Amino acid sequence: MSVHSSISGATNPFAGPDPADIRDINIHDRVPVILNATNSTYCAWKTYFSLLFHENNLVDHVDGSVDSHAMVDDSKWTAIDATLIRWFFTTISKDMFHTVVSDGDDARAVWVKLNGFFPDNKLRRRVFLQQEFFYCRLDDQSIDDYCRLKTLSDELRDIGAKIDDDLLLNMLTAGLNEDFGNAAANLTLMPKPSFPKFVAYLRLEERRMK
Template identity: 75%
Template sequence: MSSTTSTYSNPFTGPGSVDIRDINIHDHVPVILDATDSMYFAWKTYFSLLLRENNLVDRVDGTVHSHVMVGDSDWTAIDATLIWWFFTTISKDLLHMVVSDGDDAHVVWVKLNDLFTNNKLQCRVFLQQEFFYCHQDEQSIDDYCRCLETLSDELRDINAKVDDDLLLSMLTAGLNEDFANAATNLTLLSEPSFRKFAPYMQLEERQMKG
């Protein structure tokens, strides 16, 4: 075996090791990634945590290339398991877009992430337009808050971070007229934040429907 192989971790061996083939992926990644929805940030976060927890980051970050590991049965088994995880947590449409015979886990991981992070400039312009023109209109407070959070997550994915002050400003600015008075109570909150103000507005909505 090449000396290069000594640089990678093997989750099948060592104290407290866990056979990753026994892991139920849907318990750890409880979302299905779809090209038309906004689950990319959640999907990648769940996977990143799982990979770190099981010392598998080097399988997808390009640290060790699979061609170096030819003949290593443990490496091959781990690689196949990761690919299976990816394929069973994405939609059929995405599967058809990325599946290709002979790809290792690193290649599949890169393909999936590239689908959501390529053309960052165009995506940023489009998402920022959506974000800054987002208003409650006929939406419930829950749906309105979820829309703002989703757009801010998508902007974060392309390194256009939306801080809490901006998120809070957009929430209050986009409320419909029914909540105009409630929005003025923002100044009464100590250390106001989106996380504090959103539940307050949800409570106001329930009282209004009374």
């Protein structure tokens, strides 16, 4: 059953999805990351949630367009709001939970707190992410695990520390272990190089070596 509901023509201008449908969503399937202040999950976490809000007509719970205080008597609204808060609390680390939890917060307040935490610590996160990015090596990891380089670069771009495509591809190649020596040389000859092309080639090479 779809959780979408058309607002146009509804008697209640804030009519939205059925609270039961929202409550039954498996949040860990839809947001398969845990937000942590010390790792590079913020960009992915925020992206997954933004998609979830848009897919299920929940944006007005977090964007400030609706005054939640005016909705306290709307059981449907408050039930959905409570579900969103539960989603947030179960997709963040224990340390972050204790930092942001507060009685009386609505979903919008929790969302703002969690997103505000990262710009407020932008310099600290930039140092941490740059260190992880520039010292990332394949070692005994799989190619898929090693490709967290892309996630790290997205996180850095998200806080204004741009990692251009050439640098990303150079770091991907430079961090390969000696088993991928021939692959690294071949990557430099690839026409119109891109991250997806490099990763696809390295996955095939990994499969061949196994």
